[in-house]
Amino acid sequence: MRKGLDDKAADMLRKEILTGEVEPGSRLVEARLAEKLDVSQGTIRAALKLLAREGLVVHDPFRGTSVKALTPEDAWEIYTLRNTLEAMGAKLAAERITPDKARMLKEAFVQLVTAVDESDWQVVMEADYNLHRVIFEMSAHKRLQEMYAIIETQTRLYINATGGLCTDLAKIPALHERLVEAVMNGDADRAQEIAADHNTEDGETLVKMLRQMEQNHSSTGG
Incomplete structure (x- = not known):
């Protein structure tokens, strides 16, 4: 079209x-x-x-x-919603794993590792989002995919914002490796557990940072 x-x-x-x-x-x-x-x-x-x-x-x-400028409330809503949706997506993906799906997920993870090696945050961000999108595709849950698509751009805005919090890109593959392994091994409970908390640390850090920025803005009369 x-x-x-x-x-x-x-x-x-x-x-x-x-x-x-x-x-x-x-x-x-x-x-x-x-x-x-x-x-x-x-x-x-x-x-x-x-x-x-x-x-x-x-x-x-x-x-x-x-x-749109992210507020602390925006950041909290986005990362908690992502945790909820991604937990369900990871669980279903693990339950419905096949050799073809496992290869597809492994390829997405390799792309993320390669992006990190290039040390380009924008490329890393795209690879990060793509890996999660692949997991949702693997879940074969159309309405779950549609719900995630609704917040796609806001999620990308969130990922872009958290980029400033990551001082060591080399840590990113490790943060995803456990999730990828759990899904590929068909360990649905483990995949759900990992995904349910996957965004929490960065999310909480971003919320605190945005609250501090708001306080600084208020104190300076901006």
């Missing part, structure tokens, strides 16, 4: 937001974006509405549209 201009514009803006090219809180002026992307303001307006539904931008009647 060919994408319309609205979707193409949304794709370009989404990429800039998720890669951090456009920072959280930045205003998105329709006229400037239309000129930059060489499309009409109507196209930009439609694209921004799509991104608003995805939770990437917010619209204020007085200040206009801006890139």
